[in-house]
Amino acid sequence: MRSSTFFYIIISYVLLGLVTADEETNSEFENSGFTGSSTHTNNWAVLVSTSRFWFNYRHMANVLSLYRTVKRLGIPDSQIILMLSDDIACNPRNAFPGTVFNNQDQAIDLYGDSIEVDYRGYEVTVENFIRLLTDRWDENQPRSKRLLTDENSNIFIYLTGHGGNEFLKFQDAEEISAYDIANAFEQMYEKKRYNEIFFMIDTCQANTMYEHFYSPNILSVGSSAIEESSYSHHSDMDIGVAVIDRFTYYTLEFLEKIKKNSKLTMDKLFDEYTFENVHSNPGIETKLFNRPMNETLLTDFFGNVQNVHVDEVEDDILYVANHDKNGILHDPVDDATEQNEEAYASTAPTDRSLLFGSADTEERTTLTKITPKQTKIFGGITVLVLIGLWFVGK
Numbered sequence: 288m289r290s291s292t293f294f295y296i297i298i299s300y301v302l303l304g305l306v307t308a309d310e311e312t313n314s315e316f317e318n319s320g321f322t323g324s325s326t327h328t329n330n331w332a333v334l335v336s337t338s339r340f341w342f343n344y345r346h347m348a349n350v351l352s353l354y355r356t357v358k359r360l361g362i363p364d365s366q367i368i369l370m371l372s373d374d375i376a377c378n379p380r381n382a383f384p385g386t387v388f389n390n391q392d393q394a395i396d397l398y399g400d401s402i403e404v405d406y407r408g409y410e411v412t413v414e415n416f417i418r419l420l421t422d423r424w425d426e427n428q429p430r431s432k433r434l435l436t437d438e439n440s441n442i443f444i445y446l447t448g449h450g451g452n453e454f455l456k457f458q459d460a461e462e463i464s465a466y467d468i469a470n471a472f473e474q475m476y477e478k479k480r481y482n483e484i485f486f487m488i489d490t491c492q493a494n495t496m497y498e499h500f501y502s503p504n505i506l507s508v509g510s511s512a513i514e515e516s517s518y519s520h521h522s523d524m525d526i527g528v529a530v531i532d533r534f535t536y537y538t539l540e541f542l543e544k545i546k547k548n549s550k551l552t553m554d555k556l557f558d559e560y561t562f563e564n565v566h567s568n569p570g571i572e573t574k575l576f577n578r579p580m581n582e583t584l585l586t587d588f589f590g591n592v593q594n595v596h597v598d599e600v601e602d603d604i605l606y607v608a609n610h611d612k613n614g615i616l617h618d619p620v621d622d623a624t625e626q627n628e629e630a631y632a633s634t635a636p637t638d639r640s641l642l643f644g645s646a647d648t649e650e651r652t653t654l655t656k657i658t659p660k661q662t663k664i665f666g667g668i669t670v671l672v673l674i675g676l677w678f679v680g681k
């Protein structure tokens with residue numbers, strides 16, 4: 288009788304251990320990250336081209352270029368909403384049917400590598416865009432066409448098309464106003480649908496589109512001031528139209544240099560937005576955003592969360608990851624800034640997604656998440672085995 292009481296006490300202790308292991312994991316999760324870093328745990332992108340017709344080739348190229356970039360930097364298709372007033376790849380005037388290029392050398396066919404368009408053609412409407420942001424749909428709306436964000440999501444929102452003072456045209460048929468977007472963002476804030484938003488717009492008089500935002504944690508940039516056009520960067524003789532806008536061109540040219548583990552900050556990108564480059568006055572609005580630009584990583588919006596995983600890893604695993612075989616400490620962050628980023632990829636075992644591609648990320652998350660629990664389970668099993676031996680001994 289006394290031995291079974293002892294047995295129950297041990298079992299209770301083991302169960303209690305499992306529960307507290309979970310709580311520890313959660314609190315570590317919330318406190319993760321270094322000072323000034325974003326607290327988000329997932330990344331989303333909403334990329335919208337609103338114009339139609341062949342002569343607007345560049346708008347579609349703008350948006351597809353950013354699509355390619357955020358995918359390369361680790362945001363999965365399931366977390367990218369692509370709205371494309373898609374008719375250039377199949378336009379009869381396209382000398383290269385089924386293709387879209389953003390540069391003269393036609394090195395990258397933007398339409399080529401598996402593009403998942405979520406809203407195309409006449410589905411790209413003001414109503415659908417607002418519903419997407421605020422998640423007001425009937426129950427038949429498929430999950431793949433919803434923005435399934437929460438208060439831990441960082442969202443990059445990119446719009447391109449034809450615009451004017453405080454409006455952006457959708458399909459030449461209707462327009463969205465600066466106030467519509469401002470109010471949609473406020474609803475998103477109230478419904479805890481984001482942690483931070485990075486809003487980027489490339490259109491004529493773009494900067495008028497964000498001036499009415501009033502919700503917290505929104506960073507905005509636009510290609511041109513009031514009364515200014517957004518200029519196309521260059522035309523392609525074979526395609527016969529302008530293939531990309533200047534503002535987006537310089538954004539992309541800069542982003543081409545960064546990798547998933549990049550520690551480059553927003554201010555470095557904004558340094559590219561000169562009148563000389565863009566031929567208009569790009570706008571940068573930080574008043575609603577509570578982190579300094581020199582401490583806001585580009586990958587906080589253009590990539591998928593990387594730093595959170597490291598905090599969850601068991602101490603001993605961290606030790607192995609951060610020390611070489613002689614036990615010398617290597618801080619992955621310092622290493623990254625000291626060496627070039629290529630070298631970092633091969634010296635930082637904690638960032639395995641760099642070596643094995645983004646498909647590995649989820650598996651890795653699962654592995655590191657259950658590690659503390661596994662430790663408790665192993666502990667529990669050991670205790671049970673000892674009890675067993677004790678019974679046998681009796």
Ligand SMILES: *[C@@H]1O[C@H](CO)[C@@H](O)[C@H](O)[C@H]1NC(C)=O
Nearest residue numbers: 323552554579580581582583
């Ligand atoms: C960012 O800029 C501010 C103001 O210029 C400066 O005080 C701060 O040290 C900078 N932070 C970093 C990480 O460079």
